[in-house]
Amino acid sequence: MNAIEVRDLVKTYGSGETAVYALREIDLTVNAGELMLLMGASGSGKTTLVSIMGCILSASSGSCKIYGKETVGLSQKELPAIRLENIGFIFQAFNLFPALTARENVEIALDLKGVRGSQAKRRAAELLERVGLGGKLGSYPADLSGGQKQRVAIARALAGEPRIILADEPTAALDSESGIVVMDLLKELAHEKDRAVIAVTHDNRILHYADRTVHIEDGRIGREEAAMPVLPVSTTGSIGARQ
Amino acid sequence: MASIAIKNLFHEKVRLAVTLTGIVFSIILTAVQLGIFLGFIEASTGIVGQSKADLWVVSRGVTHVEQGVEFNESKLYKVLADPDVAAAKNHIVSLGAQAKKPDGSDEGVTLVGFDLDGGMGGPWNITQGSVADLEIPDAVMVDELYAENKLGVTKVGQVIEINKRRARVVGFTRGVRIFTSQPAVFTSFKNAQSFLGLNEDQSFFLVIRARAGANLEVLRSRLAGELTDVEVLTTSQLVYRQGMYWVFGTGAGITVIVAAVLAIIVGVVIVAQTIYAATVDHIREYGTLKAMGATNGYLYRIILTQSVLSGLIAYVVGIAASLVISRVSMEGTLAIIVNWQLAAALFVLTILMCCTASIVAIRKATSIDPAMVFRG
Numbered sequence: 001m002n003a004i005e006v007r008d009l010v011k012t013y014g015s016g017e018t019a020v021y022a023l024r025e026i027d028l029t030v031n032a033g034e035l036m037l038l039m040g041a042s043g044s045g046k047t048t049l050v051s052i053m054g055c056i057l058s059a060s061s062g063s064c065k066i067y068g069k070e071t072v073g074l075s076q077k078e079l080p081a082i083r084l085e086n087i088g089f090i091f092q093a094f095n096l097f098p099a100l101t102a103r104e105n106v107e108i109a110l111d112l113k114g115v116r117g118s119q120a121k122r123r124a125a126e127l128l129e130r131v132g133l134g135g136k137l138g139s140y141p142a143d144l145s146g147g148q149k150q151r152v153a154i155a156r157a158l159a160g161e162p163r164i165i166l167a168d169e170p171t172a173a174l175d176s177e178s179g180i181v182v183m184d185l186l187k188e189l190a191h192e193k194d195r196a197v198i199a200v201t202h203d204n205r206i207l208h209y210a211d212r213t214v215h216i217e218d219g220r221i222g223r224e225e226a227a228m229p230v231l232p233v234s235t236t237g238s239i240g241a242r243q
Numbered sequence: 244m245a246s247i248a249i250k251n252l253f254h255e256k257v258r259l260a261v262t263l264t265g266i267v268f269s270i271i272l273t274a275v276q277l278g279i280f281l282g283f284i285e286a287s288t289g290i291v292g293q294s295k296a297d298l299w300v301v302s303r304g305v306t307h308v309e310q311g312v313e314f315n316e317s318k319l320y321k322v323l324a325d326p327d328v329a330a331a332k333n334h335i336v337s338l339g340a341q342a343k344k345p346d347g348s349d350e351g352v353t354l355v356g357f358d359l360d361g362g363m364g365g366p367w368n369i370t371q372g373s374v375a376d377l378e379i380p381d382a383v384m385v386d387e388l389y390a391e392n393k394l395g396v397t398k399v400g401q402v403i404e405i406n407k408r409r410a411r412v413v414g415f416t417r418g419v420r421i422f423t424s425q426p427a428v429f430t431s432f433k434n435a436q437s438f439l440g441l442n443e444d445q446s447f448f449l450v451i452r453a454r455a456g457a458n459l460e461v462l463r464s465r466l467a468g469e470l471t472d473v474e475v476l477t478t479s480q481l482v483y484r485q486g487m488y489w490v491f492g493t494g495a496g497i498t499v500i501v502a503a504v505l506a507i508i509v510g511v512v513i514v515a516q517t518i519y520a521a522t523v524d525h526i527r528e529y530g531t532l533k534a535m536g537a538t539n540g541y542l543y544r545i546i547l548t549q550s551v552l553s554g555l556i557a558y559v560v561g562i563a564a565s566l567v568i569s570r571v572s573m574e575g576t577l578a579i580i581v582n583w584q585l586a587a588a589l590f591v592l593t594i595l596m597c598c599t600a601s602i603v604a605i606r607k608a609t610s611i612d613p614a615m616v617f618r619g
Contacts, residue, residue: 047617056534056613084536091616095531097247099254108247112536160536168617 001067003164003196004030004053009062009072011048011219022048023219026062032163035190035197035209040216046200047168049216053198054087054166055079067163084112088157092169094149096141102128102152103137109159127155131185147178154185165189167199171206183209248548251525258524262517263557266593269510270561271568274589276503278569278579283496285580287422287489288482290336290355296363296450298463299334299481300473307488308336308481309353309423311447318470319449325466327457332361333446335435338425343404344395351425352394352405356435363450366429371399372414377431384414388576389426405438420578422489507596514600518550522604526611533613542608546601554597561593562586 009026012019023045030036030053040046051057052064056079059072066086071079088109096105106124110116115123125137131151141149150170157165167186171179183206190197190211199206207213208227215222252259285292291299291308300322302312322331335356342352357364365374366384376382383405390396390412394403401412405428419427436443453462459477467475476484490496522529529542565581572579 047614051614051617054534056616080533080536080538083534087536089531089534089616091531093527095527095616097251097528097531099250100247104246104250108532109535111246112532112541156535 001032002029002065003032003034003067004028004198005063005065005068006049006053007063009049009052009064010060011045011052011057012060021219023052023059026219026221028214028221030164030196030198032196033190033194034211035187035199037207037210037213038198038200038216039202039213040222044216045219046216048219050166050168050198050200053164054089055082084160086162086164088160088162088165090150090153090157090165090167090170092172094141094146094153094173096149096152096156098141101138101140102133102144102148102155105141105152106156106159109156113160124155124159127158128152130158131155132181145178146174147181150174150178150182151185154182158189163195165195165197167197169201169203170199171201171203176205179203179206248545249552251521251528251545252549252552255521255524258517258521259553262514262521262553263560265513265517266510266554266557266597267561267564269506269513269596270558270589270593271564272506273503273510273592274562274565274581274585275568275579276499276506277585277589278565278572278581279577280490280496280499280503281580281582281585282420282572282578283422283490283499284486285578286420288485289419290353290364290421290427291478291485292482293367294334294364294450294478295452296478297453297459298451298466299476299478300449300451300466300470301476301481302447303472303474305474306492307485308448309338311336313441313445313447314473316444316446318473319446321469322449322451322466325462325469327454327462327465328451329454330361330363330452332358332363332450333432334358334364334448334450335432335439335441336447337435337439338423340406340428340438342394342410342428343407344393345401345403346395350393351423352428353421353423353425354405354435354438355427355429356432356438357429357450358432361450361452363452366414366416366419366427368416368418370415370417376413377429377434379411379413381409381411381434381437382413382430383410383434384416384429385412386419386426387415387417388420389424390415393424393426406440408438410438418573418578420576422495424576507592510593511596511600514550514553514597515603518546518553518597518601519604519607521549522546522607526607527616529608530611530613530615533611534616539609543605546604546608547598550597550601550604551594554593558590558593562589565589 006026006028009023011023012021014020038046052059055071064071103124106127107120110120131154133151170182186197187209189195211227213225302314322328337354340352340354341349343349359374359377396412403410421427463475463477569579569581
């Protein structure tokens, strides 16, 4: 089953002659078990597209189905439930809660799903263990490196067991080594956990992780590229290597 | 949800301190103003409220007991004839008396003349002497809070002059405050008549104790129908009339109530400002929560939890400080009364204040566009 199916999607801001088209007639399918990179210049519409696929922005027309459920036309009251049920977000700036420990940051996502108390503590510890932060449960974001913060964010995104992961520039704020760890985790989620992973990126170093790369140009799908071959470490510094 | 609310609140200690300081000051200011108001009520109505009488007979049109107009004693016998009256006594309260202090200066006093055998209208909080001591001719009892400053009296046995007649101090009360600051001087009804130059058959008021089980309102109506040129009021009716005259009629009550309302408004503004600022500072976190699927209700609960928790902490500190201020005030003539009813009302008020103050912050948090989380 398609994880996300987008058809004739249009997003405009304003109306009439002054309307600005952010997205035009987008057709895109994302499959479960696929790691897809979404690339494009600033202002090309990739963030708008991810926002609509993530059910945090409404499309002007067209269709966007999440595991077969139409989301275009749903009210702002209905969309949070779709997000909670299906989508995990990973942000460029991590967006962790500075007053909470790594474990508590993950517990927040569990709390939203109604998982609380000792069950939430145990589950949060398991998730952090899975991203390699089993020894950092009580650490605050300020005490973690960028890569560790992003791994906490990944653990948080996974807490609700979403079938879709939307990552916004997940490696942009990370050094090469941290980027490798994060991209390896995302790849594992797609390939071994059958999640659909969509990552918006400008980072050419991670292209080889993608099963597919989609380029957005001026609000339209420009071109699609299938998986890139394994690359040696380049002089500009490639993050990781396809296995 | 509670975790993030509490942790966020305590994470920024400076902001928390500012918030708590604002609410604490608001609570203290409100408690003191309302405490002064209660003190005014107590001071203006104590002579009636503490009288242990069920009914009062007053001259028609009397707005406060200090304005008593004499009437003939014959009314006493009509009252005593009623089968539901257990006791009725003549009574005097008057501002028409001047005391001459040992240094020769004059001071107005509130003269209270009561029947020593009636058990009504006498002094309370007696610290030295007894009601029986007032049987001595010219004996008076004064309050410690006013004795030295207002009357130059420091000990039992001292002699002063009231309306140019000798008065011997035989005892003290403590805390019989008078709204006008003219100290209460308790004496026997007969002595009061002498001090005021009244005829033996003249009285200002009748105080009445009803028989056990008698319907006070029925008795009051019946007596009012039988007596001419006077009004018959229950003690609570006279307390109300007395309070309305002194506290509201003079404008003093309005002043403290306005100050209390202003304190509450200032409190709401301070809390609203700090909670709003805290919300704005955490706006990205609220956006993240919304993106993660949090409902507006979830965000309401976080902000309300923070507000109410701030209110609870500030209430404990504020009410403790108010009780200390109240305690200290009891040593002076201006009582700031912080009783449990006021403390309970302030608790409810504080929580309401904090919830009200959260409205602006809630509107801000719930109007966040969750797409903001994708913007740098």
